[in-house]
Amino acid sequence: MYEDIDDNWICGRYGEDEPWMLGAVNPPVFENSLFTFPTMEALSGAIPAEDERYVYSRGTNPTVDLLQRKLAALERAERAKCFGSGMGAISATISSLVSAGDHVIVVGAVYGPTTQFLRYLEKFGVSHTTVHTDNPGVLDSVVKPSTRIVYLESPSYMRCGIIDIRAFAGWARDRGLTTVMDNTWATPIFQKPLTMGVDLVVHSLSKYIGGHSDLVGGVVAGSASLVRPLALTEYQLYGAALSAHEASKAIKGLRTLPVRMRAHQERGLQVAEFLAKHPAVRAVNHPGLPGHPGHELARTQMTGFSSVFSIELDTEDRVEAGRFVDSLRHFRVGVSWGGYESLAIAPALTVEESVRATMEIPVGLVRLSVGLEDAETLIADLASALGTS
Numbered sequence: 573m574y575e576d577i578d579d580n581w582i583c584g585r586y587g588e589d590e591p592w593m594l595g596a597v598n599p600p601v602f603e604n605s606l607f608t609f610p611t612m613e614a615l616s617g618a619i620p621a622e623d624e625r626y627v628y629s630r631g632t633n634p635t636v637d638l639l640q641r642k643l644a645a646l647e648r649a650e651r652a653k654c655f656g657s658g659m660g661a662i663s664a665t666i667s668s669l670v671s672a673g674d675h676v677i678v679v680g681a682v683y684g685p686t687t688q689f690l691r692y693l694e695k696f697g698v699s700h701t702t703v704h705t706d707n708p709g710v711l712d713s714v715v716k717p718s719t720r721i722v723y724l725e726s727p728s729y730m731r732c733g734i735i736d737i738r739a740f741a742g743w744a745r746d747r748g749l750t751t752v753m754d755n756t757w758a759t760p761i762f763q764k765p766l767t768m769g770v771d772l773v774v775h776s777l778s779k780y781i782g783g784h785s786d787l788v789g790g791v792v793a794g795s796a797s798l799v800r801p802l803a804l805t806e807y808q809l810y811g812a813a814l815s816a817h818e819a820s821k822a823i824k825g826l827r828t829l830p831v832r833m834r835a836h837q838e839r840g841l842q843v844a845e846f847l848a849k850h851p852a853v854r855a856v857n858h859p860g861l862p863g864h865p866g867h868e869l870a871r872t873q874m875t876g877f878s879s880v881f882s883i884e885l886d887t888e889d890r891v892e893a894g895r896f897v898d899s900l901r902h903f904r905v906g907v908s909w910g911g912y913e914s915l916a917i918a919p920a921l922t923v924e925e926s927v928r929a930t931m932e933i934p935v936g937l938v939r940l941s942v943g944l945e946d947a948e949t950l951i952a953d954l955a956s957a958l959g960t961s
């Protein structure tokens with residue numbers, strides 16, 4: 573479908589040669605809630621296909637549509653639907669696939685609020701089981717006649733574990749189950765799950781794709797037969813629409829995504845290599861390091877590595893983990909990631925104890941998001957905080 577187009581072109585000009593764009597180097601922003609029609613007949617004809625016709629921007633908007641076409645192409649999907657946040661995309665996608673009495677399998681540690689949403693669904697009779705394994709055969713012991721979804725995230729949340737995407741997607745396909753995968757960490761520049769058999773990919777656009785910590789958005793991409801129903805139902809009814817203004821920022825973010833990802837990768841690896849040699853650091857969870865247990869597998873399914881990873885300090889004291897983060901001068905303290913600025917966070921001080929245990933997050937874990945500053949500056953900052961400058 574997209575054989576002749578490269579990612580750099582998709583991130584830039586792709587989809588922008590419509591006559592109504594008048595050759596503008598930046599596409600117009602359609603800040604309209606409403607689109608009118610010459611007659612009642614024309615309006616009534618547009619409503620059943622509201623994912624394709626512009627009627628009202630809670631459904632479809634030309635600027636959002638352009639972003640959707642680019643994101644679908646990047647993920648090699650037939651369709652993509654953008655949402656007002658990554659969680660909007662995740663919750664709508666899961667809801668579209670389950671009914672009361674159904675069951676979801678979650679593989680490994682996934683983004684915390686995704687698990688929270690699955691717990692929330694329990695009140696509607698939807699259950700889930702989380703399995704920490706890198707062997708799809710283990711899922712045979714938890715699958716039920718009511719299982720509908722296998723939910724994946726690789727690299728996994730916080731500890732960057734790698735699972736064999738082709739093997740898990742194949743296991744699910746053989747049993748008629750739908751796979752949904754959160755691909756936010758790698759971005760479609762470094763990993764394309766749909767080409768490995770996954771059915772639906774979800775992203776937070778608020779991270780690398782936006783790239784400037786100035787927007788919140790999400791997307792789901794996959795076949796038209798899976799995306800279209802949720803675009804017409806959950807998207808419309810939950811009302812988690814992405815605004816044209818936010819979409820235009822994501823379109824600008826996409827223009828530099830391939831070059832930013834290369835720069836993030838380079839800096840992230842330089843910082844990780846420094847930390848891997850430091851005696852005060854027990855472990856560095858970065859799948860781009862040859863010593864990482866998932867490194868070889870990662871190289872068979874990813875073309876690069878982003879720059880969010882975690883380190884494990886030699887401590888069982890959460891206050892000490894917090895003190896380390898506080899003593900960094902260049903890394904700022906904050907949630908999220910994927911922008912210019914480098915960030916650090918100690919989850920032992922923000923994630924509830926029981927949740928931390930299920931996600932296998934040790935007390936001394938610190939997550940770093942390496943931004944676009946010089947690696948030397950960041951390394952000097954870390955060396956000083958670790959007490960060796």
Ligand SMILES: Cc1ncc(COP(=O)(O)O)c(C=O)c1O
Nearest residue numbers: 657658659683756776777778789
């Ligand atoms: C891996 C991952 N998926 C999904 C989300 C949710 O995205 P949003 O914050 O845009 O709702 C996040 C946010 O931190 C995330 O880290």
